[in-house]
Amino acid sequence: MQGKIIKGIAGFYYVYVRGRGIYECKARGAFRKKKIKPVAGDAVEIEITDPVDAEGNIVSIAERRSLLIRPAVANVDQALVIFAARKPMPNFNLLDRFLVMMEQAEIPTTILFNKVDLVDREEIERIRRIYAASAYPIHFMSAKENLGLDEIRRQLSNRTTTVAGPSGVGKSSLINRLQSATRMQTAGISVKLGRGRHTTRHSELIPLEGEPSAVGGCLNTGGKGEAEPSGGTGDPVGRFLVNRHFIEDEARVLEEDSPEMICEEIRGRYQGARGFIVDTPGFSSLYVPDFEKEDLAFYFPEFLPYMNACRFQPCTHTHEPQCAVRKALDRGKISKSRYDSYLQMYEELSERRRY
Numbered sequence: 028m029q030g031k032i033i034k035g036i037a038g039f040y041y042v043y044v045r046g047r048g049i050y051e052c053k054a055r056g057a058f059r060k061k062k063i064k065p066v067a068g069d070a071v072e073i074e075i076t077d078p079v080d081a082e083g084n085i086v087s088i089a090e091r092r093s094l095l096i097r098p099a100v101a102n103v104d105q106a107l108v109i110f111a112a113r114k115p116m117p118n119f120n121l122l123d124r125f126l127v128m129m130e131q132a133e134i135p136t137t138i139l140f141n142k143v144d145l146v147d148r149e150e151i152e153r154i155r156r157i158y159a160a161s162a163y164p165i166h167f168m169s170a171k172e173n174l175g176l177d178e179i180r181r182q183l184s185n186r187t188t189t190v191a192g193p194s195g196v197g198k199s200s201l202i203n204r205l206q207s208a209t210r211m212q213t214a215g216i217s218v219k220l221g222r223g224r225h226t227t228r229h230s231e232l233i234p235l236e237g238e239p240s241a242v243g244g245c246l247n248t249g250g251k252g253e254a255e256p257s258g259g260t261g262d263p264v265g266r267f268l269v270n271r272h273f274i275e276d277e278a279r280v281l282e283e284d285s286p287e288m289i290c291e292e293i294r295g296r297y298q299g300a301r302g303f304i305v306d307t308p309g310f311s312s313l314y315v316p317d318f319e320k321e322d323l324a325f326y327f328p329e330f331l332p333y334m335n336a337c338r339f340q341p342c343t344h345t346h347e348p349q350c351a352v353r354k355a356l357d358r359g360k361i362s363k364s365r366y367d368s369y370l371q372m373y374e375e376l377s378e379r380r381r382y
Contacts, residue, residue: 028083032069033303034231040065040085041273042073043232043297048268050081063088067230067305068101068187081270095132100189100230100305106136107183107304109192109201112154112167113145118193119157123368125191126163130326131318134189137164137182141197144169157362160329170200180205183235189305202306205235234300267294320376324352327369329361345373 030044040052052073054065065071070089076082091101108125110117117140129136138158143151151167158165164182168175183205190198269290277289324330324344334342336351344352355361 028073028075030071030073031232032065032067032071032085034067035065036276039272040071041270042071042083042085044073046267046298048081048266049270049273049293049297050075050083050268051270051272052083052085054085058085058088064099066094066099066101067232068103070102078268081268093132093134095128095134095189102187103134103189103305104186105182106134106189106191107139107179108136109139109141109190109196109198111142111145111196112140112150113142115193115195117154119364120368120371121193123365124372126161127323127326127372130328137166139166139168139179139201141168141170141201143167143174144172157364160361161365162328168201170197170204173204176204180235183302183304185302187232187303187305198306202233202304205304231306232303233306234296235302235304267298269293317379318376320373323369323373323376327365329355329365330369333360343373345370 028044028047030042030047030050032040033043033049034041038053040054042050042052044050050073052071058065065085065088069091071085072087072089073083074086076084093103094101095103106125106129108122108129110122122138126136126138140151140154154167155165166175166178168179170176179201190202192198267290271286274286274289274293277293278286321341321343324334330344330352333351333355334344337344337347338349339347342350342352344350347353352361356363356366
């Protein structure tokens with residue numbers, strides 16, 4: 028039976044099997060021996076160990092199209108990097124680190140600035156100019172005011188999109204708007220620090236809102252003996268099984284006491300999904316991925332048109348005379364903010380190689 032890992036918690040992996048349900052699975056010991064760890068987004072094959080309680084084991088992991096280590100998620104089609112235009116103020120160096128991480132993973136990325144209701148047009152244009160030469164699609168929206176949501180919905184439709192960004196920028200609020208059935212915990216901003224409090228604890232694939240499914244019904248596996256076995260497998264006939272622990276976890280999020288209602292909510296959400304959005308834990312800092320410092324420039328798209336014109340090859344673009352990248356900086360073709368991020372990351376990579 029094939030499915031997709033939608034989240035993993037404390038060694039348990041919840042696997043969505045289209046048309047069948049959500050199963051709680053463990054990874055076989057062979058994965059640990061091979062130092063392979065399943066992650067959200069993995070396409071897996073499972074064997075059922077308890078068809079009544081919707082439990083099983085992961086027996087194989089399909090080849091991954093893409094893999095991010097931090098946050099840990101596989102097989103995403105695109106990334107949406109979210110920052111706030113204000114409260115907290117955008118940390119452009121941190122944003123650039125996210126972009127480098129996605130470039131290294133070869134994941135197409137869109138930049139999204141939330142809370143534009145808190146800034147004026149001049150500030151929006153200033154932010155836009157910083158990334159104009161990088162060719163990243165950039166959007167401005169307000170989850171609070173429902174501004175710009177339709178455009179984002181179109182971009183996310185029928186794709187698996189990882190959402191990344193620091194805490195407090197409105198990731199959970201955005202996902203709530205995109206998926207009305209998911210009322211994620213949202214946190215305020217620490218006034219003293221001007222930074223968000225973490226609300227997301229693990230990477231999770233959340234189904235994007237689509238057409239409600241009317242096929243079959245939903246069975247909460249906490250109520251044994253309520254369905255008839257079928258085909259010698261023990262699976263309930265025509266029912267969408269949801270493991271009871273998954274329902275209990277969802278109950279805390281949805282603030283709903285009825286397992287039956289939660290089960291039906293889950294069934295409708297997953298069966299009618301039009302793509303997935305991967306919510307990931309927020310970051311207040313981000314390491315520089317482990318690669319050679321000479322490769323860093325290739326992860327800044329606006330550098331690429333000029334790199335071959337540098338007098339010295341290879342060129343670090345930090346101090347060499349007749350460096351075409353630095354000349355482009357002087358002419359305003361590359362933003363100083365982006366170049367400063369490059370210099371800081373280059374120095375960090377240089378220091379790392381010394382030890």
